[in-house]
Amino acid sequence: xxxxxxxxxxLIVSLLITSVLTFTAFQIIPGDSALNALGMDATKEQLxxxxxxxxxxxxLPVRYINWLKGALKGDFGYSTQYQMQMKVSTLIKNRLTVxxxxxxxxxxxxVVISIPLxxxxxxxxxxxxxxFITLITQIFMSVPPFFLGMLITLIFGIILKWFTPGSYxxxxxxxxxxxxxxxxxxxxxxxxxxxxxVKFLRSSLLREMELDYVRTAKSKGMTKARILxxxxxxxxxxxxxxxxxxxxxxxxxxxxxxxxxFNLPGLGRLLVSSISNRDYAxxxxxxxxxxxxxxxxxxxxxxxxxxxxxxxxxx
Amino acid sequence: MKKMVKIKGKTYHLNYIxxxxxxSLVLLIVIIGFFYTPYDPNTMNAALKNSPxxxxxxxxTDNFGRDILSRVMVGAGTTYVIAVSIVLIGAFFGxxxxxxxxxxxxxxxxxxxxxxxxxxAIPSILLALVFVSIFGTGTYNIIFALGILFVPSYxxxxxxxxxxxxxxxxxxxxxxxxxxxxxxxxxxxxxNTRNVLIPALLIGFNNAVLAEAGxxxxxxxxxxxxxxxxxxxxxxxxxxxxxxWYALAPGLMIILTVLGxxxxxxxxxxD
Numbered sequence: 001x002x003x004x005x006x007x008x009x010x011l012i013v014s015l016l017i018t019s020v021l022t023f024t025a026f027q028i029i030p031g032d033s034a035l036n037a038l039g040m041d042a043t044k045e046q047l048x049x050x051x052x053x054x055x056x057x058x059x060l061p062v063r064y065i066n067w068l069k070g071a072l073k074g075d076f077g078y079s080t081q082y083q084m085q086m087k088v089s090t091l092i093k094n095r096l097t098v099x100x101x102x103x104x105x106x107x108x109x110x111v112v113i114s115i116p117l118x119x120x121x122x123x124x125x126x127x128x129x130x131x132f133i134t135l136i137t138q139i140f141m142s143v144p145p146f147f148l149g150m151l152i153t154l155i156f157g158i159i160l161k162w163f164t165p166g167s168y169x170x171x172x173x174x175x176x177x178x179x180x181x182x183x184x185x186x187x188x189x190x191x192x193x194x195x196x197x198v199k200f201l202r203s204s205l206l207r208e209m210e211l212d213y214v215r216t217a218k219s220k221g222m223t224k225a226r227i228l229x230x231x232x233x234x235x236x237x238x239x240x241x242x243x244x245x246x247x248x249x250x251x252x253x254x255x256x257x258x259x260x261x262f263n264l265p266g267l268g269r270l271l272v273s274s275i276s277n278r279d280y281a282x283x284x285x286x287x288x289x290x291x292x293x294x295x296x297x298x299x300x301x302x303x304x305x306x307x308x309x310x311x312x313x314x315x
Numbered sequence: 316m317k318k319m320v321k322i323k324g325k326t327y328h329l330n331y332i333x334x335x336x337x338x339s340l341v342l343l344i345v346i347i348g349f350f351y352t353p354y355d356p357n358t359m360n361a362a363l364k365n366s367p368x369x370x371x372x373x374x375x376t377d378n379f380g381r382d383i384l385s386r387v388m389v390g391a392g393t394t395y396v397i398a399v400s401i402v403l404i405g406a407f408f409g410x411x412x413x414x415x416x417x418x419x420x421x422x423x424x425x426x427x428x429x430x431x432x433x434x435x436a437i438p439s440i441l442l443a444l445v446f447v448s449i450f451g452t453g454t455y456n457i458i459f460a461l462g463i464l465f466v467p468s469y470x471x472x473x474x475x476x477x478x479x480x481x482x483x484x485x486x487x488x489x490x491x492x493x494x495x496x497x498x499x500x501x502x503x504x505x506x507n508t509r510n511v512l513i514p515a516l517l518i519g520f521n522n523a524v525l526a527e528a529g530x531x532x533x534x535x536x537x538x539x540x541x542x543x544x545x546x547x548x549x550x551x552x553x554x555x556x557x558x559x560w561y562a563l564a565p566g567l568m569i570i571l572t573v574l575g576x577x578x579x580x581x582x583x584x585x586d
Binding site for chain 1: 433447
């Protein structure tokens with residue numbers, strides 16, 4: 001209980017630090033945001049009124065509190081990059097589905113593929129298949145996800161014609177078709193991470209295999225496969241869980257880039273177009289959103305972790 | 316992998332040798348690119364738009380008829396210079412911060428490390444995007460932004476080394492002989508961190524290459540007409556259907572660069 005409370009306190013502090021940093025970072029941008037929003041030919045009265053409406057003439061801490069209050073209610077003000085004025089929250093809500101499914105599918109691919117591969121590689125330690133897997137993982141770890149996305153478009157889209165590049169389908173229209181299309185960007189995000197996870201799981205398993213309890217199990221006459229699955233795997237998977245949780249930040253980062261390759265209307269594309277158009281309200285909201293998600297998931301993983309392995313609580 | 320190679324009585328990992336070979340090849344291309352390219356990398360030629368690889372243009376030409384081989388040579392150079400600058404900035408300030416906090420400890424150490432924890436939870440490309448959106452795009456801005464972002468990782472590595480090493484006998488001896496703190500930190504302790512620092516530099520270089528490529532790919536890093544590997548990939552994207560060779564050349568160059576360094580750093584350690 002004490003452990004949970006301590007973690008909860010850290011969570012809240014981290015979220016607060018994140019919000020302060022996200023807010024203040026955008027205050028050092030040179031230029032007048034009222035002038036930016038209304039254009040060069042706005043009159044003095046118009047500028048004054050805009051500042052009044054947006055609360056720009058208040059002091060920094062007051063503006064931060066107002067912004068945070070809005071953020072907690074999901075209100076981040078208005079976006080400026082489109083002709084039609086749109087609420088930042090609506091904009092984000094529309095784009096969220098794509099990034100969410102991209103991240104979930106990539107994560108599932110990573111778990112489903114890398115765990116058996118890692119076990120297989122460790123089981124055949126120093127054999128030909130192990131060396132082969134090790135070399136392949138090194139190569140795939142070196143491929144930037146967006147280049148992999150281009151290769152996938154080239155091979156599966158243009159040469160093999162398994163999908164039509166650019167034929168993204170809205171999840172609301174046809175969810176099955178949407179998932180079918182999303183498989184390809186998900187592979188692009190997942191492959192480098194699969195390589196990393198296999199490498200990590202393999203060395204985690206090999207470390208476990210050296211321990212005394214494995215020798216005991218062996219001398220009891222258990223088969224190698226049974227020791228690996230019943231005993232070693234359970235212990236070796238614990239660090240892998242943290243590793244996968246830390247990977248989440250990378251998955252989201254990969255998604256930002258890969259959305260660009262496959263032309264997916266997700267948060268990453270919105271972020272990049274908001275940066276190019278100096279639409280700071282949107283940039284702030286997306287950054288706060290993604291970072292909070294990462295921090296909260298890390299918190300949940302910490303809790304799960306101490307539940308699986310009570311030894312962590314002691315340090 | 317236990318594949319070892321013996322050279323002049325010393326044994327090396329096969330991976331290490333492979334990494335050295337790949338890296339030397341890439342470096343050779345980059346160095347030649349600084350002095351000589353087969354064509355001017357920015358000269359456009361409307362008659363040669365999107366032509367496939369040929370004897371005249373071994374890697375083909377791009378949508379403006381520019382020679383891709385020349386652009387890859389120069390672009391890899393740009394990427395290299397950016398990545399090296401980023402790592403130098405990050406490693407220099409990271410070492411100073413890590414050495415001070417690790418050697419002295421105390422509340423400052425505590426504060427900086429908590430701050431570090433928050434920073435590492437955030438995807439670095441996201442932080443880089445924040446920097447770029449505040450300070451603007453361009454080569455110098457991404458060097459500055461990514462350089463700062465690399466400070467925490469080096470600070471952490473150096474700090475944990477310093478915490479262990481500051482208790483060692485040679486440090487106490489130096490203290491007894493009247494050496495000042497700065498002298499102990501940077502002349503006595505720092506050289507002993509090389510086993511950790513050198514792989515960290517190599518991995519940092521790879522991360523810098525990938526980050527530069529990512530930012531330039533998004534159009535937020537190196538600006539046209541300057542060539543960098545990421546910039547070339549973003550231009551190649553639209554011509555994937557008609558001229559796939561355009562994307563392959565810079566993409567493979569990134570892979571080789573990163574693969575070379577990661578094989579070297581993997582082969583150096585006890586992996």
